[in-house]
Amino acid sequence: MxxxxxxxxxxxxxxxxxxxxxxxxxxxxxxxxxxxxxxxxxxxxxxxxxxxxxxxxxxxxxxxxxxxxxxxxxxxxxxxxxxxxxxxxxxxxxxxxxxxxxxxxxxxxxxxxxxxxxxxNASTFELMDNPVLAYKVGCAVGTFQKQLSDYAGPPLHETIPVFHNMKSRYVQLDTAASDNKAGRLDSVREEFDFLQKNRSRGMILTDGLESGKLKKGITHNDTKLNNVLFDDATGEAICLIDLDTVMPGTVLFDTGDLIRTASNTGAEDERDLSKVGFNTDLFRALIDGYTEKAADFLTDYEKSLIAESGRILTQIMAVRFLTDYLNGDVYYKIERPSHNLDRARTQIKLMQSMDGQWDRIQNIVHDLCRKNTAASAVSGTAKI
Missing domain, CATH: 3.30.200.20 (Phosphorylase Kinase; domain 1)
Structure with a gap:
């Protein structure tokens, strides 16, 4: 223009x-x-x-x-x-x-x-680097969900159909691999095979919504770290931004994407995979802040899937990035030819890091949900 x-x-x-x-x-x-x-x-x-x-x-x-x-x-x-x-x-x-x-x-x-x-007088962060920041981000997302938990206005539109629907995302990946428009499939066999191996486990949230075990609410659907705005003077989280994907869904879409981005020791497109891993100290602070605000409106079933949601949202982004790479980079903006592949590999490495610490991750969620549910019951409700 x-x-x-x-x-x-x-x-x-x-x-x-x-x-x-x-x-x-x-x-x-x-x-x-x-x-x-x-x-x-x-x-x-x-x-x-x-x-x-x-x-x-x-x-x-x-x-x-x-x-x-x-x-x-x-x-x-x-x-x-x-x-x-x-x-x-x-x-x-x-x-x-x-x-x-x-x-x-x-x-x-x-x-x-x-x-x-x-x-x-507000800023965003690209990389989570300390537990205090993680706690504040957790509070911000929990507050956002809490604010909208009693929304009674006109029903929201599904602006991107089946946006976090894992079944649909895998169909897109299958089609991209079958068409192989950019001729890249042979070079990403390892990544493709890993995602196919994890296909069934990734369906838990989609199946939960379809069966009714998971309730539908209003979700942001893109709760990565740099969509939380912080006050420059106080360091407090102000609000969530980039609201284009706000629509109906399970709150665990937001929780999972929060975990995916805020617990990663590397950038989303990090090329040096040795820098990528799941930081349980950041995760603990994150879930402490999140459940402090959200414990009183989450169901027991939702609480039981908090850790799994982080793995699933990491997986769905790996699927999406690899799909776009196979299609010739038609969806996400790229700055280098391998950009989407780098993004996909980062998500896969993060999944693998989570798997290596899974029992610890689950115990953290269990302990903090118990603590903050009890605290919420004593105070009456989490402050919004």
Missing amino acids: NEESVKDVFSRFALYGDLESFKSFGKGHINNTFLSTWNQAGTKVRYTHQRINKNVFKEPEKVIENIRAVTHHIYEKARLQKDDPIGSSRRTLTLVPAKDGLFYYKDDEGEYWRTYLFIE
């Missing part, structure tokens, strides 16, 4: 003041994002503007409807917390309406745009 086209998009939203500057922003795999700075009566105010990727989100209007419903619900809850030093306006993303009253703008090329108020 040229400069004038970008400015035209900005002009379609209910913003006032003078545009001072804008630039490309963020590291997301999916959407294109700009950060703009406006002079509003002498005050600098910034906004993020995103073009929604229609290849991923086939019905962008439904994505926006979901985000609007969830952020409004969370904001109303946060507004009741009178003693919150962070402030309710920073406890969730704030959509800015377009001038026609909708919360998106559709340009002449059929592209969908949305605008958020930029949350100032």
Whole structure:
């Protein structure tokens, strides 16, 4: 896009003041994002503007409807917390309406745009490196789930059908291997065979939803570490961001992805696999924070699958990354030819590291669920 086209998009939203500057922003795999700075009566105010990727989100209007419903619900809850030093306006993303009253703008090329108020003095982290941070992240995800556990608004749309459905993801992997469009299958036989060997175990959450053993709630569906925003001054977790995949599902999708990203000693795309492993100290702190906030609304069956959810979400991402690599890198943004393969190998290494410590991992979950369930019963409910 040229400069004038970008400015035209900005002009379609209910913003006032003078545009001072804008630039490309963020590291997301999916959407294109700009950060703009406006002079509003002498005050600098910034906004993020995103073009929604229609290849991923086939019905962008439904994505926006979901985000609007969830952020409004969370904001109303946060507004009741009178003693919150962070402030309710920073406890969730704030959509800015377009001038026609909708919360998106559709340009002449059929592209969908949305605008958020930029949350100032806040940052994200790419790598978990200490238990204090892990505890805070666990609290953030538990709080998000707690905030939405009593949502009674319009039903959310399933914006990406069967998004965390392991059966569907394996069908996609099988098809990618059969088609072998990029001619890469022979070079990834070891990874492909490992994932096939683990196919049955990975179906537990999908089977649980289909049978009704797992209840459906509202889930973020992408609770990786860098989707938790932290206050720069206090270090406190403020809120979860990147809400495009908010939709119905089991809370264990969120719990599992949290475990996958926050307990990994390496980056998601680390090429040196010796740096990748499952850190049980970080995991303990993470689950302590998570169950402190979530213990009172999780069922016993959900609690019993917390550890398994981490392994399953790691597995599903390995399947997705390897599928994209076999298809010729058509879904995720890449920075090098082997990028998706590196991502897949990292997830597989993390699964193997978990397997080597499985009894310890299960005992940690059991002990912390027992501790925080008892604490929640004494206090009445976990504070949100």
